[in-house]
Amino acid sequence: MLTEAKNNIKYFFSAIKVGIKSAMAYKASFVVQALFMMVNNLFFLVFWGVVFSKTGNDTSISFNNVLFLWGFSTVSYGIAYFFFGGMQKINEYIINGTMDSFLLQPKNVLLNVLTSKCIFSAFGDLLYGIIIALIAVKGNIGQFIFFLVISITGSVFFISTEVILRSLTVWLGDTKTIANRYIDMLLITFSTYPENIFKTGIKVLLYTIVPVAYLAYIPSRIIVDLNPILLIIIIIAQILYLVVAIKVFNKAIRNYESGNSLSMKN
Numbered sequence: 001m002l003t004e005a006k007n008n009i010k011y012f013f014s015a016i017k018v019g020i021k022s023a024m025a026y027k028a029s030f031v032v033q034a035l036f037m038m039v040n041n042l043f044f045l046v047f048w049g050v051v052f053s054k055t056g057n058d059t060s061i062s063f064n065n066v067l068f069l070w071g072f073s074t075v076s077y078g079i080a081y082f083f084f085g086g087m088q089k090i091n092e093y094i095i096n097g098t099m100d101s102f103l104l105q106p107k108n109v110l111l112n113v114l115t116s117k118c119i120f121s122a123f124g125d126l127l128y129g130i131i132i133a134l135i136a137v138k139g140n141i142g143q144f145i146f147f148l149v150i151s152i153t154g155s156v157f158f159i160s161t162e163v164i165l166r167s168l169t170v171w172l173g174d175t176k177t178i179a180n181r182y183i184d185m186l187l188i189t190f191s192t193y194p195e196n197i198f199k200t201g202i203k204v205l206l207y208t209i210v211p212v213a214y215l216a217y218i219p220s221r222i223i224v225d226l227n228p229i230l231l232i233i234i235i236i237a238q239i240l241y242l243v244v245a246i247k248v249f250n251k252a253i254r255n256y257e258s259g260n261s262l263s264m265k266n
Helices: 002-025 027-055 063-083 085-096 099-103 109-114 121-137 141-167 176-191 200-206 212-225 228-265
Strands: none
Touching: 063 085, 063 121, 063 141, 063 176, 063 212, 085 099, 085 109, 085 141, 085 176, 085 228, 099 109, 099 228, 109 141, 109 228, 121 141, 141 176, 141 212, 141 228, 176 212, 200 212, 212 228
16 A cells, blocks of 8 residues: 555656646747736736725725635646646546556556646646735745645645546536536636625535635635634545545446446447
């Protein structure tokens, strides 16, 4: 078990190195995509800045709260999609049979799939989120480091969600549209709006079916209040969600192998 973990960690870093080299091989495309994503995100933040300049901060919502929300969501997104962009290809690998090549390799199948692609534009989200975080912490380096560590948990929620939804392709057909809509319209959109603007019914949704609370809301509170109980809650939620994602993926792979065998026999 320990040897397997060491091999997976070693493989992960080697895959990341290959992904970064790939990005550097297409420097112009990499830079343009990253800058475009940063500018795109900036427009939304400018919008919030204008809103608060006109209405002012109240006791429950402030512009700094919004900075933390944007920081967590974009850094988490950047980590997930830049380093593990292959998760967006799971449905495609299943449909066109490319998954066979991953199954034949003596590596952890899920890790191999996740690191098979690097999404260049996500680096723009990562860099943008880091800049926003530096502004939000107001020079507190300890708080900034803590911010980066907690952002890793947020990336796990993005990865787990993609893995679950795209693995369902085995049973439901291509789930690309479902996954994209869920991530873009629910997970990302809600994570950039302050929790206090939503009513109780929506909040229940954001703490259960759409795990935005664990992606942005609770991390923001941890940074401000330094509450260890909230940190434990988010770590437990992250582990549970990741376990579910791994189980769904493994179940999908078993069904994929079975289906493939049947088609070969026919």
